Amino acid sequence: MLTLEADVLAKNNALAERNRGWFAGRRTLALNLVSSPGSGKTTLLERTIREIGSELSISVLGGDQETQNDAARIAATGCKVVQINTGTGCHLDAEMVNRGLRALDPPVDSLLMIENVGNLVCPALFDLGERAKVAMLSVTEGEDKPAKYPHMFRAARLMLLTKIDLLPHLDFDVERCIGQALQVNPRIEVLQLSAKSGVGMDRWYDWVRKEWAAQRQDSMV
């Protein structure tokens, strides 16, 4: 089983490099949004598209076991979106993203948001060719999640603490949560926001703009 897993990951990693080259060639920033089900990935995307979608030319590649629910919500914002249904599958892999890109055909100088299957475990292992994984954690999930699911928070460059408008109704220790994230990944960046109230969204946009500019630099090579 371990050998086979290594083979599967090696094949995935090669295809991920191909995707990475394609993103560089097209000067497209690809971010891989990962989280538990219901942490607010689609809601974050809806607001982000509304507020900076035309500035950064956003398109979306979404993964879900079943339904086109999220794609319909994204399409309603006017954004280009392709949805991949994974069936019993628990994550997106580089090959699915490769196929999705052919259908989506994102423009040059754009931002591709990959909305992974809601799963805080398996997507940590799969490189899709993205520039960074963004791990979202809603404050309703409890502050111990980075310690309990360390692989995801080690794989991520940014942690977004979401739904902070609900903090007054919860026993959630923000500082303790950030401390646990830094313990498993001392280099992780952390932002707090609510895509419902809008608080904290500006700093998220600044982070995205910074990565977008960096991707364009890297594309020169």
Place this chain on the structure above:
Amino acid sequence: MLTLEADVLAKNNALAERNRGWFAGRRTLALNLVSSPGSGKTTLLERTIREIGSELSISVLGGDQETQNDAARIAATGCKVVQINTGTGCHLDAEMVNRGLRALDPPVDSLLMIENVGNLVCPALFDLGERAKVAMLSVTEGEDKPAKYPHMFRAARLMLLTKIDLLPHLDFDVERCIGQALQVNPRIEVLQLSAKSGVGMDRWYDWVRKEWAAQRQDSMV
């Protein structure tokens, strides 16, 4: 890959039958709690143990990628608990439960609560020998989850809608959520509760008592 997956599941299913026989022999009801991370499995167990733990002689087998956090919380209630760390693994399988049972050694006429890894995807595929899977969904996760993760809600006999004390602060349509669950699994039972406020816990206990009695009947065969 598909052949291998079938082999893995066939081996798992055989061991699951062995576990099921052991549970019958020991007149022990085994329930497999499955949900996203942070849906409140441990909080539900803490209150359940406090309120009916001695009546039904509860012990707990817990799975997590890392940490003994949940085991420490359960142990603080005075309950027998064994924690299995799965590393990069995304679910408990029948063999892990088998090993866990040797360490836990639950008594005759008891209730074993298996707290699975927080993951709404992969644990759906793995029979552990339990009498029933109980899928928990917190109302902060959004009402479309049964449609988007249908395999889990098809595999479950009971859906617990948790954290309903937060409903006044959310846009969550309870009826729509239950409708989606019934669409993927017309036979699923649904209970609503909050392990924090205590509302709805009585009906959960009645469900558990009914299954406990039924397991004792089946153990006569």
